[in-house]
Amino acid sequence: MALKNMFHQKAFGGQDVKISLEISFMEAVQGCTKTVTFQTAVPCETCDGTGVPPGTRPETCRACRGSGMIFMQRGPFRLQSTCSQCGGSGKTVKEFCKSCKGDRVVKGSKTVRLDVIPGIEDNETLRIFRSGGADPEGNQPGDLYVTIKVREDPVFRREGPDIHVDAVISFTQAILGGTIQVPTLTGDVVLKVRQGTQHGQKVVLKGKGIKSRGSSLYGNQYVNFRVTIPMNLTHRQRMLIEEFAKEGQQGEQERTAAGASG
Ligand SMILES: [Zn+2]
Ligand SMILES: [Zn+2]
Structure with a gap:
């Protein structure tokens, strides 16, 4: 063999x-x-x-006597081929x-x-x-x-060294401002919501992203504000919003009038 x-x-x-x-x-x-x-x-x-x-x-292969080669005489030619018994290794x-x-x-x-x-x-x-x-x-x-x-994370999205998160705020928080808790890779931070924050507006938390490889620099975290509008209002809430709307119209007219006269 x-x-x-x-x-x-x-x-x-x-x-x-x-x-x-x-x-x-x-x-x-x-x-x-x-x-x-x-x-x-x-x-x-x-x-x-x-x-x-x-x-x-x-053991030494008997067929080729350990040479790994078989020689055959074919008419005038002497043919040489690999020993099939030992596969050319000369040993079995x-x-x-x-x-x-x-x-x-x-x-x-x-x-x-x-x-x-x-x-x-x-x-x-x-x-x-x-x-x-x-x-x-x-x-x-x-x-x-x-x-x-x-695996995808339910909170964090990644783009290279940068992190993106959505922060859901109520429309009153967006209008009046306030503070919210925002998750970062190193734990929650308290973030100030500016008065008049718009839906889709972003805030950058510098250096709160992922460390770039081969560098000591960190990416940023982008907080993307998403403003929710309530679907259902109580009777009183509806009245207050209607009041607000009227006030808004009046204010608008006053400003327009002032602009025209000025
Ligand atoms: Zn074995
Ligand atoms: Zn052989």
Whole structure:
């Protein structure tokens, strides 16, 4: 029996493995350490990666007498071909390891710990050298590629290093001003709502975004005001709003009149 590639010097290396890993929004922002388990080639434990049962010694191939080559005379030509008995290795064994059938590696599960860098973005791929499939030749495992999938957050949206959040305020808060609590990556902050804040108006919280990679700078957080209009009013609320509307019209007329006379 030929011992597959065992005595060949050329190293093909182990297989690269590609997997994906889902992490939360905050894990992506702050970085995290994760353990991933995946299926790939691992060294055969039964034969300790030798491909033959323990204690088995390879013998010199009888067909080629260890040269790995077979010579044949065909008329005037002397043909040379690789020995089919030993696959050109010049050595044979009586039997292979039953677990790996001589492959020296078997399919199994492998667990790798990986550090996810802070600020990683959705669909970025990390490459972890030599953490992929085991090398049958023994010394050149493949690489592990992990594509990061960042789960959406119900509160925070991200654009590069910047964070966007919506802040819902009532129409009275928008008109009169006040304070509201706004979530940031480092906890809630109290934000002043200016008198006369418009729907869709933005406030910038400088440096409250995500740290740019390879830089000490942080992005900004943008607070996007959304003004809610009540759908149902009590009788009294309706009266007050009607009063307000009348007052508004009068005020408008007075201002117009003043403008015309002035
Ligand atoms: Zn084995
Ligand atoms: Zn041979």
